[in-house]
Amino acid sequence: MSRVGVVGAGYVGLTTGACFAHLGHEVVVGDIDTDKIHRLAKGDIGILEEGLPELVAEGLSTRRLRFVVGAASAAADAEFVFLCVPTPRGSEGDADLSAVEDVVREIAPLLTPGTVIVNKSTMPVGSTALVARLLGAAGAVAELGVASNPEFLREGTAARDFLHPYRVVIGADDPAVAVRVSELYRDVQAPVLVTNPASAEMIKYASNAFLAMKVSYVNAVANLCEAVNADVREVTLGMGYDPRIGFEFLHPGPGWGGSCFPKDTAALLHTAARVDDDFPLLAAVISMNDAQQDRVVDKIRDALGGAPAGRRVGVWGLTFKANTNDLRDSPAVAIVRRLVEDGVAVRAYDPAGGESAAELVPGLEVAADPYEACVDADVLVVLTEWDEFRWLDFTRVAGLSTGRSIVDARNLLDPAAMRHLGFAYRGVGR
Ligand code: UGA
Numbered sequence: 132m133s134r135v136g137v138v139g140a141g142y143v144g145l146t147t148g149a150c151f152a153h154l155g156h157e158v159v160v161g162d163i164d165t166d167k168i169h170r171l172a173k174g175d176i177g178i179l180e181e182g183l184p185e186l187v188a189e190g191l192s193t194r195r196l197r198f199v200v201g202a203a204s205a206a207a208d209a210e211f212v213f214l215c216v217p218t219p220r221g222s223e224g225d226a227d228l229s230a231v232e233d234v235v236r237e238i239a240p241l242l243t244p245g246t247v248i249v250n251k252s253t254m255p256v257g258s259t260a261l262v263a264r265l266l267g268a269a270g271a272v273a274e275l276g277v278a279s280n281p282e283f284l285r286e287g288t289a290a291r292d293f294l295h296p297y298r299v300v301i302g303a304d305d306p307a308v309a310v311r312v313s314e315l316y317r318d319v320q321a322p323v324l325v326t327n328p329a330s331a332e333m334i335k336y337a338s339n340a341f342l343a344m345k346v347s348y349v350n351a352v353a354n355l356c357e358a359v360n361a362d363v364r365e366v367t368l369g370m371g372y373d374p375r376i377g378f379e380f381l382h383p384g385p386g387w388g389g390s391c392f393p394k395d396t397a398a399l400l401h402t403a404a405r406v407d408d409d410f411p412l413l414a415a416v417i418s419m420n421d422a423q424q425d426r427v428v429d430k431i432r433d434a435l436g437g438a439p440a441g442r443r444v445g446v447w448g449l450t451f452k453a454n455t456n457d458l459r460d461s462p463a464v465a466i467v468r469r470l471v472e473d474g475v476a477v478r479a480y481d482p483a484g485g486e487s488a489a490e491l492v493p494g495l496e497v498a499a500d501p502y503e504a505c506v507d508a509d510v511l512v513v514l515t516e517w518d519e520f521r522w523l524d525f526t527r528v529a530g531l532s533t534g535r536s537i538v539d540a541r542n543l544l545d546p547a548a549m550r551h552l553g554f555a556y557r558g559v560g561r
Contacts, residue, residue, distance in 0.1 A: 132156050133315060136209030138202040138234050139252070140167055142289060142390075143282050144215030145176060147251055149183060150293040152190035154318050159197045161205025171198040179456040179483050182290040206238040206246075211315065213251045213280075214262070224397035226255050235262055239269035247276035247308055253335050253395055254279070255402055259302060259328035276308035279328045281335035286389065287454035299323045302331020336402070339395040340413055345380040346387045347419040353383035353560025354426065363560030364542060383559040385462040385514055385540040386423035388451040393420075393460045424462050427514075427540045428469050430557050434510040434536045440474030445508030445532065447501055448515025448541075449481035449488040456483035458491060463514035466540075468492045480504040482517050502531055509534035516541040525552055 132155045137148040140162035148160035162168055170177060174188050190196025199205055206212045216234055221227035231254065242248070248266065250259055259279045266275055279302035284292045299316050301323065303309040309325040316323065326334070353363040363383055371378035387393070396417050403410035435442045451461035458464050461484075470477050471494045480498040481488065489497045498504035501520065505511055505528050513520060520543055529535060535554045537544065542558045549556040 134208060134210045135159070135315070136161065136205040136207075136212040137215055138162075138205050138212060138238070139215035139217070139230075140164070140171060140198065141215065141217060142178065142180070142286060143251055143284060144213070145171070145178075145187070146180070146183060146284055146289040146293050147213055147215055147282070148196060149186040149190050150290060151315065152193070152196035153186050153294070154315070155195070156315065157195055158190065159199055159205045159209065161199045161202050163201060165200050168198045168200050179287070179454065180289055181287060181454070186290055202234045202237050203241055207241050209246060211247045211249055211312070212238065212242070213249045215251045218252050218254055218394075220394045220397055223401060225401040226253070226394070226398045228254065228258065228261070231258070231262070232265060235265040236269045239266050239271035242266070242271050242275055244272050244274035245276075247278060247311060249312060250277075250279045250332075251282055253281060253339075253391070253398075254332060255336075255398055256329050256332045258332060276303065276305060276311070277328070278303040278308050278312050279331040280312055281331060283335070283338065286457055287452070294319060296321045300326065300331050300334050302326045302328035304328060336395055336399040339392055340399050340416070342380050343387050343392045343396050343420070344412070344416045346382075346384070347416040347423075349381045350383045350386065350423045350559075351419055356560040361560075366560075382516075383542065384423075384516070385427045385466060386420045388460040388462045388465075390457065390459040424465055424469075427462075427466055427538070427559075430538045430540075431466075431470065431510060431512055432473070434534075434538050434555070434557060435475070439470065441476075442509045443476045443478070443507055443533070444470055445498075445504040445506070445511045446477055446479035447481075447504060447511070447513045447520045448517055449479055450484040450515050453515055453517045456487070458484045458487055461515075464488055464491055466512075466514060467495060471495060478504050478506070478508070481515065482519060502527060505531040508532045510536045510538060513537070513539045513541050513543050516543050520544070525549070529553060 135151050135156045135158045137144045137160040140160050148158045152158040176184050216230040218226045259277050263277045299321050301309045301312045313323050356363040367381040370376045400413050432439050449463045478496040478498050480501045485497040489495050529552045537554050537556050539558045546556045
């Protein structure tokens with residue numbers, strides 16, 4: 132079992148630390164946010180993530196998981212240091228690596244020979260080499276290893292994705308370093324792929340961009356379905372049975388969002404531009420996604436008879452997808468913001484992200500439950516696919532709302548049942 136230092140206690144770092152501790156390693160997670168570290172040390176993880184509170188509690192009780200303030204304390208005694216700090220979108224669409232650079236400079240003098248620095252956060256092609264150069268420039272000892280080990284964690288199922296991954300990718304020029312990193316995953320059942328660092332970095336971006344492309348594609352197909360009287364649900368079912376296509380990531384909606392796809396597609400486009408490649412397919416995937424939000428807003432305006440100002444809309448769902456409390460780059464938040472700017476009175480309910488959304492969108496009213504969101508609403512809008520919205524008492528919903536009109540941007544509800552209750556129903560691609 133190894134001593135693992137994790138720098139950054141966000142989604143990726145916390146999941147990485149808790150799961151490595153579960154696998155038997157001695158883990159120290161460091162973050163500059165003192166309050167967060169104090170909360171984590173008490174087992175309060177502050178995010179909605181299935182199974183993660185239990186793993187953190189387990190790690191704290193076995194003392195294999197510790198939380199400390201600062202990168203240096205996490206890295207000082209480690210055999211492996213996982214860099215899990217944010218790599219947000221820079222001003223040009225590139226990934227901003229300043230947090231990575233600061234951490235590497237800070238920890239470089241502390242590292243002992245044989246330590247391996249592992250890039251876990253999503254970082255552009257060339258970042259593993261950059262870390263190696265920064266270590267050298269910052270006066271680190273020569274005998275260090277560097278590797279890329281990208282994460283493929285979905286928010287909401289991050290712990291499961293870590294412990295039961297589709298694959299483990301390790302990018303390292305030194306085969307001995309790759310073997311050492313792979314040994315950390317000894318008890319994980321998954322194919323391990325060893326590549327050079329650039330390929331590992333590219334695997335991560337190409338995977339996220341491909342998934343984003345699938346969603347943009349199905350959104351485009353859904354729009355076409357509306358025009359030719361086809362039902363996208365039947366279409367994707369018929370497509371998905373072909374294993375070359377598959378069923379996953381073929382659900383149309385208000386566009387992809389979250390902390391990864393928007394940032395990573397922009398960064399990949401930026402990487403392409405750096406080598407004079409326009410990557411028009413990827414550019415279209417991104418612009419298609421922006422247009423999809425416009426289409427949902429247009430549907431809501433239509434449902435309001437083209438005169439949105441002064442009307443009332445009830446919204447179900449604000450997070451960027453279900454089973455997370457994350458509102459970052461949420462299409463739902465962007466759509467709600469545009470409605471509020473149109474002069475619409477919006478009252479929204481979300482099982483996990485409501486209170487924080489009110490801070491992001493001034494003027495947004497937050498409802499305590501899904502029924503309160505419907506009171507006197509001219510139009511009801513489903514923006515996030517929380518399962519609980521399927522099972523509401525729709526007779527009660529019909530009684531509470533003024534206009535019987537639903538825009539279901541996630542195709543969550545049964546159109547026939549809604550029409551039976553007297554609702555005008557607008558879905559996506561059906
Ligand atoms: C994504 C990837 O799925 C992970 O593999 C990756 O590790 C992670 O980014 C990351 O880079 O860290 P996540 O951002 O949690 O994970 O979200 P996804 O579940 O991939 O969904 C992304 C967006 O696509 C959401 O807005 C979701 O609503 C949308 N989506 C997804 C659809 O509209 N339709 C679909 O069929 C699937």
